[in-house]
Amino acid sequence: MAILSKIRQRSILLILIIALALFSFVLADVIKSGGFSGNSNQVGSINGTDLDYQEFMQKVSNVEKQQQGISTTQAINSVWEQEVRKVVLNEQYDKIGLVLGKDQIMGVIKNHPQYSQTPQFLNAAGKFDEKKFEEYIKSLQNSQDPTIWSQWLTFEKDIQEYAKEQMYTTLIKSSVYTTKVEGKVKYERENNKVDFDYVSVAYSTVSDDQVKVSDEEIIAYMNKNPKKYKSDPTRALEFVVVDNKPSKEDEAAMKSKIDGLVKGGIVYNAKTGKNDTIPGFASAKNIAEFVNSNSDLKFDSTFVAKKDLSPEFAEQLFSLVPGQVFGPYIEGGYYKLSRLVGRKPNSSAKVSHILVAYKGAMQAAPTIKLTKEQAKAKAEVLLAQAIAAPANFAMLAMTNSDDQGSKQNGGVYDNVVPGQMVKPFDAYLFSSPIGKVGLVETDFGFHVMRVDARNDAISLGTVALKIQPSEKTENANYDKANKFESDANAQGMEKAAKASGLTVAPVTSVKAYDENINGLGIQRGIVTWAFNNETEEGTIKRFDIPQVGFAIVRLKSKNDTGLLPLDVAKQSVEPLIKNEKKAEIIRKKMTGTTLEAVSKSSGSSILPAVALSLANPVVPNLGFEPKVIGTALGLASNKTSKLIDGNMGVYMVRTKTIVKAPVVKDYKSQIDQLNQQTKGGASYRVIQALRDKAEIKDNRGRL
Incomplete structure (x- = not known):
């Protein structure tokens, strides 16, 4: 570098x-x-409960170990959500005096999969034995390794938290019920129907140019509806990317180098001080050694099916004969040369099958009641159907197969390798012609099988040289990024970008706990910089972006108002304000107190709407209009409404007939449905309400 x-x-x-x-x-x-005392060592606080940095990060570390592949930022956010949830719930437990007894904790442990099925805790009858479990706990407590007991105490604490939450959730759900009046309202919303005539003028008939919306109007609109547009603090960023790409000269040099590997030649060996003769790739005797000596990627002896090769080069690569070289070609940022090492026929296969299991067969579900003879008879019927209508095989599998692992995708298993399945299944799959449908018996039951495909595979030796900039090019790109940073600070981003032929990316908003930036990917360092108290609005800084180049970022604005950032709000709020302004213009055209008068003044036709309800408030060919349909249901027959500002335009309606829902004895069906809906989401809504009410100080932006 x-x-x-x-x-x-x-x-x-x-x-x-x-x-x-x-x-x-x-x-x-x-x-x-x-x-390192005071607030500087706190990740945040919830209702006055401080989250210590050391303890918090230890939990983050544990989450990272438990969930392989999770990023540190994702782990931090996960632990934060857990801590907020725990604090607000524990406050409620204390208020209602919720305490766990030994029996309740043991009840949770009995049902925990890690312990309920462990043989050492089961008695002769196969049931969980509390005494055996208590002896196990004593052994942990007396262990010479103190970390073992510490880990158990942590787990026990988690169990208690889980059990408390389950009890609290049960209490919440038990307190939720649906009244008869609510059931009646739901019934009537679904079954009261209205026919009406209407005139409408769509908002789209007014040009957007006629209704400008200012930033101040958007902010004022959000201030009127603060709960609807609530947001965590955000930072608006704009940036320019200077790519660290190889030049044409770099690519030409690499092309020349890989061409030399095709032909072979003489190169100087710095270790020996002598010239070495390098054979061409096609004539190299040891392919693996040649690849490992000359490639940026090591030799891989894996056999690969044609379908798993790059579609762009699969045909050429699969058509090679042993020893033949294909290339150079560019794939995945590398110049490549590939030589066929070997070919393996029937390396994998694709099969569709329907399993008909019988009682007593291996891994048969308890619900299976067929005898072996009945299962075979059923399989023979399915075989005949599969042969008669091959196109229906997938549907037959989805509706009849007892193999839960494949029935949902039509009974298909792909990339099956020899020896992977039980012997009779394997033998049929790899010995029968493609398309053959037959019946095979295994210990699992009877299989109606169709051989869909068999794949040959090849092994390639591939020399790959990464296409990357030379030191000279890297210097030039680095200098270009530095110059742009300097120019941007002096002239502003837009002017500097225009002079340099670069593009300023659209403004993007980030929250303190984000790690991804649109257009740059995971860049936690930029987010942390943006939320640093010392980073002022307008500050510009250059960041190195691995595998990309350099990003020169400007902190455009800070948003700590508690509302959506302006650039995000515009997407949803601006159309609403525009529609309000368009409604004012349209109303001036829709003069008159009757449909006929309004139709004439606006030039819109009188149209009918038939059998509409509030449960599905959609006006045909227009859209979702609950206010319009609700107005029509509220009018008497032959009565005309005033002008209505709907979702899609301005309306006037005249109710023709209202068909009331038939009288029923009770509303049990509706009450049961509402009960299920409200109870199902009750615990989530309670926790969300507790969280919204809590005083939360969030310092994740510093991590």
């Missing part, structure tokens, strides 16, 4: 400068925060 070479030239001086800078940074931070 160019930067590294510059550092080496001034290594001693730079080390001293960096050391002094780091010391000054740490000292300044300690002075500013008063050391």
Whole structure:
């Protein structure tokens, strides 16, 4: 790298400068925060309960270990949500005096899959034995390794939290009920029907140019509806990317290098001080050694089916004969040469099957009642149907197969390798012609099988040279990024970008706990910088983006209002305000007190609507209009409404007939449905309400 070479030239001086800078940074931070005490060591607080940094990050570490592949930011956010939930719920437990007894905790453990089925805790009857479990706990407590007991106590605490939440949730659900009046309202919403005539003028008939919306109007609209447009603090960013891409000269040099590997030649060996003769790839005797000596990717002996190769080059690669070389070609950012090492016939197969199990067959579900003879008879019928109508095989499998692992995708198993399935299944799959449908018996039952495909596979030796910029090009790209950062600070982003032929990306908003930035990917460092208290609006900074280049980022604005950022709000709020303004214009055209008069003044036809209800308030060919249909249901026959501002336009309606719902004895069906809906979401709504009410201080932006 160019930067590294510059550092080496001034290594001693730079080390001293960096050391002094780091010391000054740490000292300044300690002075500013008063050391590592107080708020500087808190991740945040919920209703006055502080979250200690060390404890919080230990939990983050545990989550990362438990969930492989999760990012640190994702783990931080997960632990934060758990802590907020725990604090607000524990406050409620204390208020209502919710306490767990030993029996309740043991009840949870009995049902925990880690312990309920463990043989060492079961008695002779196969039931969970509390005494055996208590002896196990004593052994943990007396263990010479203290971490074992500590881990158990942590787990026990988690069990208690889980049990308390289950009890609290049960109490919440038990308190939720649906009245007869609510059931009646639901019944009438579904079954009261109205026929009416209407005139409408769509908002789309007014040009957007006629109804400008200012930023102040959008902010005022959100302030009137703060709950609807509530948001965590955000930062608006704009940036320019300077790609660190190889130049045409770099690509030409790499092309020349890989061409040399095709032909072979003489190269200087710095280790021996002599010239070495390099054979061409096609004539190399040891393919693996040649690849490992000349490629950026090591030799891979895996056999690959044609369908798993890049579609662009699959045909050419699969058509190679042993020893033949294909390339050079570009794939995945590499210049490549590939030589066929070997070919393996029937390396994998695709099969569709229907399993008919019988009582007593291996892994047969308890619900299986067929005898072996009955299962065979059923399978023979399905076989005949599959042969008679091959196109219906997938549907036959979905409706008849007892194999839960494949029935939902039509009975298909793909990429089956020899020996993967039981012997009779395997033998039929790899010996029968493609398309053959037959009946095979295994220990699992009877299989109606169809051989869909068999795949040959090839092994390739591939020399791959990564297409990357030379040191000279990296220097030039680095200098370009530095210059742009300087110009942007002096002239502004837009002007500097225009002068440099670069593009300023659209403004993107991020929250303190985000890690992804549209257009840049995962860039937690940029988010942390944006939320640093010392980063002021308008600040511009360059960031290195691995595998991309450099991003010169400007903190455009800070939003700590508790409402959506303006650029995000515009997408949803601006159309609403525009429709309000368009409604004012349209109303001036729709003069008159009758449908006929309004139709004449607006030039819109009188149209009928038939049998509409509030349960499905959709006006045909127009859209969702509950206000319009509700108005029509509220009018007497032959009565005309005033003008109505709907979702899609302005309306006037005249009710023709209202058909009331038939009288029923009770509303049990509706009450049961409402009960299920309200109870199902009750616990979530309660926790969300507790969270909204809580005083939360969130310092995740510093992590």
